[in-house]
Amino acid sequence: MPPSTIAQPRxxxxxxxxxxxxxxxxxxxxxxxxLKGSGGPTVxxxxxxxxxxxxxxxxxxxxxxxxxxxxxxxxxxxxxxGTVPAAVVVxxxxxxxxxxHAFLARLVEKDFQGPRVLVSSRFCPELAEAFSxxxxxxxxxxxxxxxxxxxxxVESVLxxxxxxxxxxxx
Numbered sequence: 001m002p003p004s005t006i007a008q009p010r011x012x013x014x015x016x017x018x019x020x021x022x023x024x025x026x027x028x029x030x031x032x033x034x035l036k037g038s039g040g041p042t043v044x045x046x047x048x049x050x051x052x053x054x055x056x057x058x059x060x061x062x063x064x065x066x067x068x069x070x071x072x073x074x075x076x077x078x079x080x081x082g083t084v085p086a087a088v089v090v091x092x093x094x095x096x097x098x099x100x101h102a103f104l105a106r107l108v109e110k111d112f113q114g115p116r117v118l119v120s121s122r123f124c125p126e127l128a129e130a131f132s133x134x135x136x137x138x139x140x141x142x143x144x145x146x147x148x149x150x151x152x153x154v155e156s157v158l159x160x161x162x163x164x165x166x167x168x169x170x
Contacts, residue, residue: 040063040064040065040160041064041065041085041086041087041158042064042065042066042067042085042086043060043064043065043066043067043085043086043087043088043089043154044066044067044068044069044075044078044083044085044087044088044089045057045060045066045067045068045069045089046069046071046072046074046075046088046089046090046091046103047069047070047071047090047091047094048070048071048091048094048095049091049093049094050070052091052093052094052119053068053070053091056089056091056119056150059147059148059150059151060089060150060151060154062151063151063154063155063160064086064154067083067085071094071095072090072095072099072100072102072103075088075090075103076103076106079106079107079110079112085114086114086158087114087115087116087117087154087157087158088107088112088114088115088116088117089116089117089119089150089154090103090104090116090117090118090119091119091120092118092119092120092122093119093120093121093122093143104116104138114158115137115138115139115154115157115158116137116138116139117139117140117141117150117153117154117157118138118139118140118141119140119141119143119145119150120140120142120143121142121143121144123140123141123142123143124142125142127140127142128140128141128142132153139153139157141153
């Protein structure tokens, strides 16, 4: 009977982020080059749910470069490695509330200047719109949103389109 195949221990050792950059496994500058082909700024999409990331990515992909992060831990690691997106879209439904709050606080501590778009099914559309209109850095979007609404909101907050309030005649 042949011996069972076991993964060699060396393959399972953790490697520090600086070492990954040296080896070329993670190339932040290379990632930026490939994202610039989209013609727009880079947006980080943060969600534990693959379906939510896919949904948000499909809507944003034609206009923006995308950085997908599987949850706030992954997003935090990407930011620590020097990735600087123009905006961050955070799915508040896929993480415990305390974890999402801690991630948003870390963005402030790191002096992240870009807008933060918060997506949640707990928001009602009217309150999300009022919140977005009253804040300069945080914007809210109620789920489910109308097709094109996420893209319009991100374009608006990044200054690529007239503000939504002006477009709506308000």
